[in-house]
Amino acid sequence: MKPAPFSFVRPQGLQHALEALAADPGAKVLAGGQSLVPLLSMRLAAPSTLVDINALPDLDHVRVDDSGVRVGALARQADVLGSDDVRRVQPLLSLALSQVAHATIRNRGTVVGSLVHADAAAELPMVLTLLGGSVSVASATGTRTIPAAELYAGPLESTLHHDEIAVEALFPGLGPGEGVAFEEVSRRHGDYALCGVAAVVRVEGAHVAEARVGYMSVADVPTVVDLTTALVEEVAQRPSRRARNQGELSDQAVSAAAELALQHLDPADDLHASSAYRAQLVRVLTAHALRAAHDDAVVRGGAPG
Amino acid sequence: MSTRLFGESVQRVEDQRFLRGEGRYVDDVLVGTTGRDMLHAAVLRSPHAHARIVDIDVSGVLDLDGVHLVWTHDDLDGPMAEPLPLLIPHPSLTHGRTQYALAKDEVNYVGEAIAFVVADDRYVAEDAVGRIRVQYEFLPPVVGIAAARAAEHLVHDDVPGNVGARLEQENGDARAAIAAAPHTLSLDLTVERSASTPLEGRGTVARWDPDIGRLTVWTSTQTSTGVRAALAAKLGLDLGRVDVVTPDVGGGFGVKINHPWPEELLVPAAARLLGRVVKFTEDRREHFISSAHERGQVHHVEVGFDDEGRVLGLNVEFWHDHGAYTPYGLITPIVTSTQLLGPYKPGAYRVVFESLYTNTVMVTPYRGAGRPQGCFVMERTMDAIAAALGKDRTEVRAVNFIQPDEFPYDQGLIFQDGRELEYDSGDYPASLQRLKDLVGWDDFPKLREEMAREGRTVGIGLACYVEGTGVGPYEGAHVHIETSGKVKVATGLTTQGQGHATVFAQVVADVLGVPFEDVDVVTGDTRRMPYAVGTFASRSAVMSGSAVHLAALRAREKVLRIAADALEASEEDLEIVDGVVSVKGAPGSGASIDLRTVAVLSNPLRYAFDEASQAATQFSVGDPGKPPVAEDDEPGLEGRDFYSPQRSTYASGMHAVIVETDPETAEIKILKYAVVHDCGRLINPMIVEGQIQGGVAQGVGGALYERMAYDESGQLLNASFMDFLMPYVTEVPERIDIDHLETPSPLNPLGVKGAGEAGVIPSAAVFASAIEDAEGPSHPGLVITAMPISPSELFHLRQVHTEESR
Structure with missing residues (x-):
């Protein structure tokens, strides 16, 4: 697990870094290295030059x-x-x-x-x-x-x-009336998610005006699905204190939303989960995330209830 | 009186060093100026599971700057060119096969060593490996037990049916007993492959000293004496010219008891040829594909029982996947076949197994060594009987227990060490009662109801096991009281973090009456103790603990003899307290002599070299009319002794777990984990509890996370810690409730039994029991027959169950 030979440059200015990168078609940029370095060590990647940008000024803001x-x-x-x-x-x-x-x-x-x-x-x-x-x-x-x-x-x-x-x-930034939530299921703490779901829900008055949900690990690329149509009929109510995450969106609405999302996703089999299980996680996490984001929006917006 | 240390939770003397990063592992040896000329090895490993080697072209390698040596099988001769040893032959292993140090003509698993390169550093060595061209002729791979049994293709041409061994044992007439039983059940049970996966992989450093013609080898092993003997034989060296030193070892868990690994021979051979220090440090991917795995077995059970759940007849057939080679013989399946019985006494028992070849990494014992599978089979059977009769699972177990007054109890079988499977002591009913109290078994229905009201699903499970520990043939120890008064202890078995330096010092300090801090323990160094077996099978406390105790007693005898002479007192009247020998009951007041002085007197020198030797001049010992060293005596204050038991001692334990299963995501959460453990007398309860906690953590891995995912072409798909899911601290129970029962072993002087493997044995069984119990209300009749189990798999079980119940 040692990288193949490569040239290494650590430019002090952005322009130099860009020139070094342009000069070698086999060059790769090294920043934190948390994905690249393991790939190098396993010789799954063998760039001819590493352009280490860690010494560049004014980029850590x-x-x-x-x-x-x-x-x-x-x-x-x-x-x-x-x-x-x-x-x-x-x-x-x-x-x-x-x-x-x-x-x-x-x-x-x-x-x-x-x-x-x-x-x-x-x-x-x-x-x-x-x-x-x-x-x-x-x-x-x-x-x-x-x-x-x-x-x-x-x-x-x-x-x-x-x-x-x-x-x-x-x-x-978070817009007016918006609430957010993030849910994921992974095998171990800190592992890549088997399925991850983030939701942004915007309420206007007592109604859900917009619901967009992002998905990870259930499609080839990061995928966002607009689920507003499934929820527009829902009335925004202030969730009870006792169960803040159990919002007032109906089971029917969140299920419909999840099924709508699945039409845009392509959960695959791998070592850790079957496609059917991932689809189940899409259903479960979509419901949780929509409810939690909805609650968040209502609480932030002080909507009537 | 000194405080007795045996039984005390003395803090581990090793931990300061480890926690400060001051451990010295093989990879740390000779680093710095002494290792300036060190060379580094890398190995070309087969990318194919089954192929004939048509040609190996190394021509592109030697002109690479920094490469010193490249070897293929053609470059080996003499014993080095022969197959590696079959360490534990067995009459039933009719078709045992081992690999070559470098593959000859054929490769039988992805990862098998083909060529060996030594270069200036590991980077260049890996570059060189990448330049070797091998031409293969592909053969059909045999992957998995089903394919091995089907035997459509053979792993080894000369092994019909892929069957390496078939072994049958029977006590009574099990099939007749089942036929006559009022109730019968049959079960098919599977346990998947996993592996020891110590955080430190294998590693070897070798130095040939041409001035004195000696080879020194540092290797990360569980048996330095084993490696030494194998090395001497393979390299054609006198044993006396080979020293093997085991520095700190970052975990073994079984995989490092197998030896010699190809690199353990190739590195010293290269060091001798090149006259340079050579190092091999295995990387993680190499460890996954070229060390050893375990656990993969498929079982079929037939059981007959009465209305109380008493097992009248038990007939178990199983198939053990031993991978491509059998260097460690049949230990694992024999352990399954015998230890499966646990604390129970079936009316009749028959077991037969086949040990099968597959084109996968070979199998050698992994902590538990076949017991987790046996426990899974027996405990699943107990749960199935309870379910069939509608009885509480603890009641069914209780009626099958061997009773305390039945020891020693002969199970009528032969254990892995070739001795009778005879349990020495135990109290299983007491263990069960303690476990029920500890986990809250009888109150569980109330908890289940409360949780159900919150929409939560919980289940409880238990599993019981018996573990044969402390197998022979022997261990030895050497105890030396130096003229500084410090005590140097050497025992030959190795240490992988167990805390041997602490517990053996406790034993010695008690016997010799010296401060604990004055006792220094060395393990696994053949220069200090050349006679030893190794660290495996939960044997260190039993074997070396006893040997250390006996050796310390011998040293004590000599102390008292010399002191009695010097003090003109009788030996029986003397005691040793805080390193001073004096007449009993009168410490400080009467005559006394400290151990430093006794040590000087034991070695009649001509010269006084320090205070203790000057002090010794006031005493005169021995008869002036006889030689200073008597005919039957020898100079020095030393004791050496060995312990060799007639048979193993049998520890036992019971685990219970409460789990929560998520009704939607099928995630499995541990709410409570309880252990009742009986390893006889405890030398150091804290260390025993540490062993249990580590074992439970590893067991959680085996039950819920870890597996070896081979595809049908024999590629291991998850050969990294990203995809082989060893649990983190976040996945293991925050707390484990532990209760100890102490039924001393009558077989050794300390009354101890082994504790190293215990924690991992019942994991698959206890989790299967609890998860099945949790699913019961929502999916009545859902049965778990295969472990490990992931949320995805539990989800599928639910789906299949729902479809079937429609």
Whole structure:
């Protein structure tokens, strides 16, 4: 388990990094290394050059502004998870981050690195897609912003060009009337989820105005399904204190929503779960997440009840 | 009087070192300046499960900068070119096969060693391995017990039916007893493959010293003496020229008792040829595909019983998947076939097994060594009888127990060590009562109702086992009281974290009356104790514990003899307290002599070299008319002795668990785990409890998480810790309630029984029992017949059950 030979550069400036990347078609960017280094050690990846971006200045920011949360390419997952501002502006990001692997991995792993690694079983790509965020990328020739909806081309495949480095991600903040929830089932604490579900529910007055749900590990790419139609008839009521997570959405409505979601998903068999079991998790977790996000929206919005 | 340490929860002396990262494992040996010229080995392993080797082309390797050596089978000669030893032959193992150090002509599992490279570092060595070209002619792989039994294809051309061994034992006429029984049941039960997976894999470092013609080998093993003997034989060296040292070992759990591994021979051979230190450190993927697995068995049970649930006849057939080779003989299936009986006394018992070849990693014992499967079979049978009769599961067990007044109890079979399966002591009814109290068995229906009101599903299960521990043939110990007063203890078996340095020091400190801190224990170093067997089968406390005790007694005898002479007192009147020998009842007041001085007197030197030796001049010992060292004596304050029991001693235990199963996701959560354990007298209760907790954790892995997922082509699909789900601390019970029963063993001087494997034995059985119980109300009649079980599998069981009940 030792990597094949490779060249290593650790540029001190972004421009240098971009040039080094452009200079070698076999080059890969190394950020936190939590996915890349194991792939190297198992010789499943053998890049000819590693462009280590850890020495680049001014890329470790976690900033909150009117548009949401901006995370620099070198901000560690633990930094983002530890930010109260992030939790306030977009609680879903914090909820999802707490499910990413283990603390030691989050100490080193970067948010942006996980986004462009494009694993459909990972939390962050799905959350970015659900929130309609984006990633800013730079190359030696310029910069561009890729909306999350256009970021994922296939399993472990992003739409970044070879010579581009993702420099920042934008996670839009929580909007008025919105509530969020994150649910996942994994075999062990910190494992990739067998199925993970995040929901954003917006209530207007007493009604569900919008319900979007993101899925991980049940499709080839992070997948978001708009389930609003299944829930528009539901009346938003303040959940009782005793059972905050048992919202007032009807069984019928959440079941219908889950069945609708399954039409857009393709749960597969693997070593740890059958496709039928994953479909069951889609049903169960969709219901839990919709209810929890709905409760969250109602509580945040102080809706009538 | 010194406080007696036997039975005290003395803190482990090893832990400060381990917790501070100061452990020294094989990979740490000779690192730094002394190992500057160290070379590193890597192994080319078969990517195919079954193939003939047509050609191996190594021409692209030697011109690679930094490569020193590349070997294939063609480069080996003499004993090195012969198959590796079949360590434990058995008359029933009619078709035993072992692999070569490097494959000759054929590979029989993915991971089998084909070529061996030594280079400047492991990076270059792996680069070189990548350049070796092998031409294969593919053969059909045989994967899984069903394929092995079908024998459409053969693993070894000369092994008909893929059957390596068939062994039958019977006590009474089981089939007749079943035919005559008022009730009968049959069950088919499966346990999947798993493995020991110690966190430290295998590893070997070797140094050949040309100046004195000696080979020193550091290896991560459970038997340094075994490796030494094998090495000497294979390399054609006199035993006296080979030293094997076992440094700290990061877990063994059985896999490291098998020996010699190909690398354990190839690394020393290369070190001798090259005149350089050579190291091999196995990586995790290698460990998964080239060490050993265990557990995979399929069982068919026929049982006849009466209205009370008493087993009148039990007939068990099973099929054991031993993988591609049989270096460790039939130990695992023999253990299953005998230990299956647990604490019970069926009217008649017949067992027959076939040990089958498959094109997968070979099988050698893994903690429990066939007992978890046996326990699963017996306990599933007990649960099935209870369900059939509508009786409480504990009642059915109780009517089948061997009673306390029936010991020694002969089960009428032959155990894995070739001796009678005769239980020495135990009290199973008392254990069961304690377990019921500990887990709250009788109150459980109330808990179930309360939980049901909250929409929660809970179940309770129990499982009982008996474990033959402390198998022979022997262990030895050497105790040396130095002139500093410090006591040096050496025993030959190895240590993988059990706390031997603590418990053996407790035993010695008690016998010699010295402070615990003054006793220093060395294990697994053939330079210090060349006669030993190894650490396996829960035998260290029984075997080395007893040997250490006997050796310390011998040293004590000599202390008292010399001291009596020096103090002009009678030996019987003396005692040793805090390292000082004095007349009993009058410490401090009468004449006394400390152990340092006794040690000097034991070795009549001409020269005084320190205070103790100067002090010794005031005493004169021995008869001035005789030689300073008597004819039947020897200089030095030492004791050496061996312990060799007639047969194993039988520990026992019972586990109970309360689980919650999620009605929607089928996730399985542990709410309470209780253990009643009887390993005779406890030397150190804290260490025993640690063993139980570790065993339970490993058992949780085996029951709910871990399996070896082979595809039909013989590729192991989950050869990493990402996909082989060893439980984290988050998956094992936060708390385990433990109660001890102590029925001393009459077979050894300490009254102890082994405890190392106990925690893992009943796991599959107890979880199956509890999960089935939890599912009962919603899915009456749902039966669990295969372990491990995942949420996905439980979900499917529910679905199948629902469809079938429509």
